[in-house]
Amino acid sequence: MATPQPDADAPVVEVGHLRKTYPAARRGGVPKTAVTDVSFQVARGEIFGILGPNGAGKTTTVECVSGLRHADGGTVRVLGHDPQADPTSVREHVGVQLQEAALHDKITVGEALDVFGSFYTHRADPAELLDLLDLTAHRDQQFAKLSGGQKQRLSIALALVGKPQVAILDELTTGLDPAARRATWDLVEKVRDSGVTVLLVTHFMDEAERLCDRLVVIDGGRVVAQGTPSALIEGLEGDRGVRLRFADAGARAGATALLTALADRDDDVTAAVPVGDEIEVTGTHKVLFAVVQTLAAADVVPDDVRTLERTLEDVFVQVTGRAYRVDENEEVAA
Known part of the structure; x- marks a missing residue:
């Protein structure tokens, strides 16, 4: 498949008025609208954040972007193509690290790269990926014996094995200790510096503030704020x-x-x-x-x-009128 070649100045990802509703979880229940109205554009070469509480609609949004889930309304374009109408048009050019993805306990790091690489026409050099993500010494180690941070680094490697133009990283540092989180942040920046556009999904305010060139804040399936972290913080009202x-x-x-x-x-x-x-x-x-x-x-x-430091959490409080609670919403998966 030929690599899509949109205009160099055109957005790499465009989402317009996205909507997704899940059927009722049980008989007599009511459908759950996970994404009500989400719009944003991602420029080539940036780390773009989708920030919000768990269940706000972040994962559903990026699943629609990657073509893994079908939206009920709105438009999505990735590299100029519609992943909703034709998922194969972007599959080779978007790498996805999904939240809570897991591998068989006995598969080794090297075997996982070989298996995932076989899905792509053009694949990255496994040795280069292992070096980029500090996994060379763990090539023959089984998945079950990796630390949490090593598993996350492997998940990034698997998202990059197809030499994607866009990498979607979903809740990458959940469950990691502070040192592993900081190391993972450094790796995300290395991925961006290698020429890959990164779409980062997170509920951590400090993570978004540290990594993202621009971001949208999503709450209850809607975009409630967007811009650079510094501009959003500088725009806060009050003392x-x-x-x-x-x-x-x-x-x-x-x-x-x-x-x-x-x-x-x-x-x-x-x-x-x-x-x-x-x-x-x-x-x-x-x-x-x-x-x-x-x-x-x-x-x-x-x-x-x-x-007194002002943060993206203060932005959330100002635009929603309530405190930021990570698990406030409940997002339905089907």
Whole structure:
């Protein structure tokens, strides 16, 4: 099959108003709409994130993108082709690592690559994949004896064995310890740097913020926010915050009086309140400058100053009006 060659500037993946409803799970039940209205475009060479709670419709969305599941409405284009109407048109060019995919306990790493590679006309060099994903030393090791991180690296290798232009990685780091998660993040960036466009599905806010060039936030089957992580965070409404720590209670009391007076006269400072053995000062994006300038003028030096980090979780709270709970929704699979 010839490799699809869309315009270099055209999106690699285009999803428009996607919709998918599953039949009722039991007699007398009601159908479950997993995806109500999802639209996005993925540019060549980027890591694009689909972020949201478990059950928000993320996996169903990428299964429709890869042609593994048929949508009830909307449009999908991958490399200029429609995987809904003709899944074979993109099958050789999209690698998929599905959530909770498993292999036979006794199959070795090398055997798994050989088996999966046999499905493709053009396949990657297994030795190069093993080297890329730090699995060379485990080539003859059985699947059951691999660690969680090694299993995840193998799943990435299997998604890449067909030399895809697009790799779909679904909940890649679930269940991994912090060190394995960070190592896996480094590998995802190496995959992108090798020329593969990555569609990353995750419910981890920190993962999306670290890896994604752009992303959509999905909740209840709908896109509720989209953009770069930095732009979404910078666009948050509300006060910024600064925390200060002082050497002793006397220094803290004096600084509190200074900063409370500052809040009364400066429009960039909203409030200054004690929080445990610290002082929290809130205000506009200029609050840090105002605090530092005031303390310096009074020759008051804090032991520690840190800004209160705003994250994609704050974005979710702002656009949905509720806290981010990973398992809030229930996505039906059929």
